[in-house]
Amino acid sequence: MPELPEVETVCRGLAAVLDGHLITRLDLRRPDLRFPLPLDLKQRVEGRRVEQVRRRAKYILIDLDDGTVIIAHLGMSGRMVVGRLGSAEPLKHDHVVFETDHGMEIRFNDPRRFGFIDLAERTTLALHPMLASLGPEPLGNEFNGPVLADRLAGKVTPIKAALLDQRIVAGLGNIYVCEALYFARLSPTRLAATIQGAKAERLVTAIRSVLSRAIAAGGSSLRDYVQTSGELGYFQHQWAVYGKEGQPCPDCNCGQGVERMIQSNRSTFYCAKKQR
């Protein structure tokens, strides 16, 4: 489930639990996630204090007090489950458990194991292979119409595929690309290079709006959710087109409604009348 808004919500929840606290123990229950866990993970993390939890694209970054950074990615099915230490038996796919000095535990649970955990140094973090070629943050100040237009210029690929390319803009996934294109009234099959000028402005506005609203929804549901299940960042969405095949387009009265097509092996949901 995790795209940028979900990861942002998870980071905020993790920050509330971890910031300023010692990680007293790491329980490595399964070493083979998408990549093998670093051999020195336990040794380098246990006993360190967390300075801050932050996000880059869909990556969770945990800064430790010795300059080490934990890089965590949730993949397709990863979750962070927060609870009181020992309050629940480990679940089937709890791969790594963080324990803190104030009696809390965070369980990294990931059935499909597309997620991973790695270590880096803060001073060279930007050079990490997973982060080095990422595009701008879509909610950052450096992302605007001209910047997106420039990055799409010359791209002979559908705009849907271009927006999923983390080198163009970092953090969008299949859901929010569909939603953003819908609100920008742009066809997912349109050639990326043709998104210039006002169309690029429209697309940037749609991307920022969709992501911001999703983060706001996550933030508001987070309080309740943590109190009940301790799970972070998963909440009911109200999407306009994603997963809505066959349902009426919420914004126009075309007969065919929301359609689904396959692009780059992924489902695209769109309204053929509204999006051009």
Added chain:
DNA sequence: CGGCAAACCTGCGAGC
């Protein structure tokens, strides 16, 4: 170099 399908892995719901 650029763009695309396939691969990684598990779970779930639909259909037979």
Added chain:
DNA sequence: TGCTCGCAGGTTTGCC
């Protein structure tokens, strides 16, 4: 009830 198939929110790999 139980099996098979298709599908799933990400990213890298390898092939053309």
